[in-house]
Amino acid sequence: MIDPGSAVKKGSAKPEAAVAPPAKIFFALVAGLIFGFLLQKGGAAKFNILIGQLLLQDWTVAKIMLSAIVVGMLGIYPLHRAAKVNLHLKPTRPFANIVGGLVFGAGFALIGYCPGTAAAALGQGNWDALFGMTGLVVGSYIYAEMSGWLKGGAQKWGDLGKITLPDAIKVPRLPFAIGFALFLAGCLFALEKFTVR
């Protein structure tokens, strides 16, 4: 199997960012403007839509996320195969992913916004996002205080490194991505059919 991933990683063909650092900052500005614009238009800056998802009443957030994943996947994997983009994988650490994920979720239910949508909520004039954002800053520092201790221990438990689902079950990446995108599209059809919003 041709793995463009390793070709990209090992070869001199490693694509540099198409935009130089100062331009990269400019691109972050443009991307952020679009991201915030879309989040607000999608209702992801609204407290009732975000909490409504956690109450399984309003499925807008799941629809946005799954659509983004399907469309994103169908672009990133072909581009990666053509060695046009690098993947940006994060290490898979089941213990940290599960425990961190559950704690994150509990916090999500309490503040009603997540880190990105809190920014969008603030932009929409939902000033209460500032409470959560202040907590996010404080919590980040608390984590940093504990980072030396966590990093050497609990965070690494069961570390599997940077793996993707197709790597884990040893099938080629691009066909898997296409099949998985189809599966998620099926989930979206089901959501559309069986949810009010």
Add this chain to the structure above:
Amino acid sequence: MRRLFVYLLVLTPSLAMAAEPRVNALNFPGPAWSPYLVGAGIGVLSWLTFYFADKAIGASSFYATVAGALGRLFARRHTDSLDYYKENPPKVGWETVLVLATIAGAFIAAVTGGEFTGRWLPPFWVARFGPDSLALHGVVGFLGGILMAFGARFAGGCTSGHGISGALQLNVGSWISVVCFFIGGIAVAIPLYLL
């Protein structure tokens, strides 16, 4: 950590008892645009950030950068000595600009769409906890933010970094994380709002 969990365990039911009856999110304003269109737009945006900037969309490390910058203001040597900031020096970079621009982008969308709110209490919260619950909302939101930041840093990302960028790359850890985000969120939100 354990103390935080205990607070949470005590806090959640006691809040629920103080509350008004069950609320329904569908009685409140929905999205301006189709969620499928918005999601597809974010998907295309991720192609562009990968291709042009060699970066994935993420938001949570913005808060860590702000925390580090503030920490350096008050305790420079201590902040610089922390493991996390040794690996991730708090500098203005991709994610900082991205998140600040997200605020501006949402502002533009809200103003042009006539959805700018300018308020401290979401009507949905008021329906559950009453109009005089600003202090409660503030404290709960602040504590939630602390938990959320800790969880994001421990898990390695948030709803953007794991939930969208990681998931669309089929990253195993991201799928585990995003499923746990929602399990944790549902487990706390349902007693808080529906019981």
